[in-house]
Amino acid sequence: MRGNNEDLDGFDGEASSTSMISGASSPYQPTTEPVMQRRALGGYRCDLDYLRSVLGVLKVTQVVLALIAFICIETIMHCSPCEGLYFFEFVSCSAFVVTGVLLFMFSLNLHTRIPQINWNLTDLVNTGLSTFFFLIASIVLVALNRKTGAEIAAVIFGFLATAAYAVNTYLAVKKWMNRQRNARQSNDYMRARTESREVDTRPEIRHLDA
Template identity: 40%
Template sequence: MASEVYSPTTAPNPKSSWCLVPSQHLDKVRFLIKVTEVMFSFVAFILEEVVSSCNSCFALYFFEFVSCTAFLFTLLLLVLLSTTLHTRVGITCWPSLDFWYTALIAVLFFVSSVIFATDNNGTILEKSAVLFGFMAMLAFLVDLLFFYKTSGLPCQKPESSDGNPAVGAAQAETQKLNSDP
């Protein structure tokens, strides 16, 4: 009896969900790519931590720093962009931050993996850590390419035919408003 009275007027609130994927800053594909980045970075970090000895420890420590940093900060970025927490941080340029952070970590993973690959004891753990380092680097590169393909560079503004970016943005907005759905 009660369900007949309340069912036509009540509807679930879609904004009450804690996870907002897809969201304004993160679609489903990029969410899965970011989860992959976190996983590969974590496995690379764990494998590196299990290494018990090193001849020249600089390569090991640098790889440790990069993999741990990539794991922790990418996990933080993933949580911020897939929940409503990003609205409470006070950062307004999330696409730019995401793009340049991902580019920096991809470069650091490449450099640290190359250095660690050339300067290690040749154990299975070290080779596995290097492999996961390169896999994480590839995941970050895929993220960059997908970001660029779908959104372009975050620091570029659309220009109009007369070279004025503000007029170009206003014309694009007018075109969006006047287009048929």
């Protein structure tokens, strides 16, 4: 029995050693799965850096102001004439929905999964149109309203939303111009490098230059 026990002890020792060696040399370590899961879920996590940035804060502000303006206009029960109220209602609701979708896409980095869409241009068009239509809707509502509390509040938040969208439009245009300038400089640099390589690889060109 002792021999059997020694044989079993030796077998256990070899098995444990083998498992330790295989475990050390195996690429499938226990920490691999959580890392892969973190990478897989990383694209859906909330991008706090974006929300803390100027553009992120502006997006949140726009959504909140558009929602409040829409709520204020919805509380008005009587209107005469009603065209200005209906137009303001349409503008505030549309701005809230579209900007809310863009905020959702940007804050979760979902826009990176749809590279076919130029999201910077989409955001620029949205902010530009929202600035224009919120300004027009607020001016029309000022001219046609009956000076009730809800209408005055809607006008105030309408102009605040106009200002938020205008600032966002200015920053978006500035960002787009910077990207265009950087792309142009990069193209010039690559063109200069290509011409330099052609000169280096063609002795006759170097001879003519000399």
